[in-house]
Amino acid sequence: MTTLTELLAVSAHKDGTLRSTGQGTAQAILATPHIVNHAPSLIELHNGDMLMVWFAGDTEEGRSDIRIVMSRLARGATRWTDPVHVSEDPVRSEQNPVLFQKQDGTLMLLHTAQAPREDVKEHYNPATNVDAATRQETSEIRCRLSEDDGHTWGPTRTFSETPGSFCRAPIEVLGNGDWIFPMWISKRDGNTVFGNDTSLVRISRDEGLTWSEYPIPASRGRVHPNIIEWGEGRLSAFFRSRSADWIYVSRSNDYGRTWSEPERTTLPNNNASIRAIKLQSGRLAVIYNHFQAGDDPQATIWPKTRFPVSIALSEDEGRTWPYIRQIEQGDGFTGEENKHLNRTYEYPWLLQTRDGLLHAAYAYGNRQAMKHVVLTEQWIIG
Numbered sequence: 001m002t003t004l005t006e007l008l009a010v011s012a013h014k015d016g017t018l019r020s021t022g023q024g025t026a027q028a029i030l031a032t033p034h035i036v037n038h039a040p041s042l043i044e045l046h047n048g049d050m051l052m053v054w055f056a057g058d059t060e061e062g063r064s065d066i067r068i069v070m071s072r073l074a075r076g077a078t079r080w081t082d083p084v085h086v087s088e089d090p091v092r093s094e095q096n097p098v099l100f101q102k103q104d105g106t107l108m109l110l111h112t113a114q115a116p117r118e119d120v121k122e123h124y125n126p127a128t129n130v131d132a133a134t135r136q137e138t139s140e141i142r143c144r145l146s147e148d149d150g151h152t153w154g155p156t157r158t159f160s161e162t163p164g165s166f167c168r169a170p171i172e173v174l175g176n177g178d179w180i181f182p183m184w185i186s187k188r189d190g191n192t193v194f195g196n197d198t199s200l201v202r203i204s205r206d207e208g209l210t211w212s213e214y215p216i217p218a219s220r221g222r223v224h225p226n227i228i229e230w231g232e233g234r235l236s237a238f239f240r241s242r243s244a245d246w247i248y249v250s251r252s253n254d255y256g257r258t259w260s261e262p263e264r265t266t267l268p269n270n271n272a273s274i275r276a277i278k279l280q281s282g283r284l285a286v287i288y289n290h291f292q293a294g295d296d297p298q299a300t301i302w303p304k305t306r307f308p309v310s311i312a313l314s315e316d317e318g319r320t321w322p323y324i325r326q327i328e329q330g331d332g333f334t335g336e337e338n339k340h341l342n343r344t345y346e347y348p349w350l351l352q353t354r355d356g357l358l359h360a361a362y363a364y365g366n367r368q369a370m371k372h373v374v375l376t377e378q379w380i381i382g
Contacts, residue, residue: 048075062117195300268292
């Protein structure tokens with residue numbers, strides 16, 4: 001990859017070109033022809049290219065025009081390519097893409113596909129500000145393969161046909177050779193709307209030919225699990241919380257076959273996506289919106305606040321967080337009458353490339369674009 005020093009020398013553009021912020025980071029806002037852009041994820045390929053995938057369309061999340069799109073930052077380049085479609089269902093809403101590259105170079109795209117949302121006002125729940133007609137309970141997870149680093153794709157097949165299957169984190173390869181894939185099951189609840197979602201992991205011992213499922217106990221409302229391996233079978237899973245209270249963690253000592261009940265960390269959560277990764281230094285990094293709206297683990301709360309975007313570092317497997325730094329502060333409007341002016345900066349993703357640089361991506365400014373930020377671990381520490 002291009003070094004951060006080189007990136008900082010790039011002049012400012014808003015066409016997907018990386019540019020200096022003048023504060024030790026570089027950033028790009030990806031050009032997109034779509035009105036809605038959401039849920040990005042990143043991967044560094046074996047050849048050094050970086051891919052970003054997200055879902056996009058011209059109406060809103062859950063509609064049948066929502067497709068998976070992909071942009072590429074070629075190795076050594078400083079400009080992202082224009083996004084291209086990499087999913088193909090004209091009827092269902094395709095969302096939450098993640099990428100995984102096998103050791104032989106085969107690239108896997110996993111994403112959700114659900115029946116399109118309905119225009120039925122009686123499904124709207126004013127207490128939670130959520131439209132139950134989003135029909136997430138109809139979702140399945142689908143897969144496509146590429147043998148040429150994502151330039152062309154094979155046919156779509158079903159990966160998980162269980163109704164309500166959702167994903168947000170990629171397959172991880174564990175130290176014993178197992179593949180582990182975290183996911184959750186979205187369940188309609190007429191009172192709290194998707195508050196009863198529960199999480200599980202899928203594990204394959206034969207590189208994806210067959211899978212076994214292992215539920216995470218007492219995970220009601222704890223979704224978007226991110227898997228971290230610490231060694232000798234010890235894993236952690238970090239969760240988004242439907243209660244908009246805290247990020248939660250569950251732990252396993254047998255490579256993910258059994259899990260502890262999720263318990264709260266000291267990091268807040270706003271019932272929006274997080275991403276947790278283990279850094280080359282051994283530290284744990286979590287990127288998230290540093291905001292919470294409640295403290296009742298049984299409640300389901302959907303706050304509109306999705307800012308700031310923060311990165312926290314832990315040196316003790318997520319028990320304490322001595323370093324927290326904002327990379328996107330938001331628009332800064334205060335007071336009840338001004339709250340609606342604050343845009344969202346949401347569903348952040350974090351990747352560390354082989355050269356040690358950190359790459360963050362998130363939906364920018366009410367989902368009008370994707371933003372890519374390049375930074376270093378030392379910048380977070382300050």
